[in-house]
Amino acid sequence: MDKPVIIQLTSTQWTNGERMPSIHLTTEGQLSEQNGTWAIRYDESEATGMAGTKTKISLAPSGAVRLERRGEIEMDIVFREGQNHLSQIAMPYGTLNFQLTTSEARGRLNAEGGNVSLAYSLAFDKSQVISTNLSLVVRASEWHMPG
Secondary structure, three states, X not given: OOEEEEEEEEEEEEEOOEEOOOEEEEEEEEEEEEOOEEXXXXXXXXXXXXOOEEEEEEEOOOOOEEEEEEEOOEEEEXXXXXXXXXXXXXXXXXXXXXXXXXXXXXXXXXXXXXXXXXXXXXXXXXXXXXXXXXXXXXXXXXXXXXX
């Protein structure tokens, strides 16, 4: 059963060693659990540059974190700490292939909320590297934000 939650998201990115402004976002979402895997679902907004996209972040008992996006941007990536692999993102203007290097993938979720932390780098065509630290803090909500 989905439980309403408030999600505080912080994302910081670096491109070629230059830090970009951090994104801080608070939004409503849903938290659910199935077979030991916890999932957070929320709608992206203009603030993240991905309006029209639905995001699901799952935390498996193994510690793997899965990021799924559906809508304007399509992606399905599994982050495992210390692993590298090739993947792709479907964008409105075409598909981007990239090398993913995960330095951190961890979290702790339960029926009251919790947190998920990711640190990873995406290398596009071996020329541009984008490094990201993503943090989500989730807490149960008995109320809804005005909408």
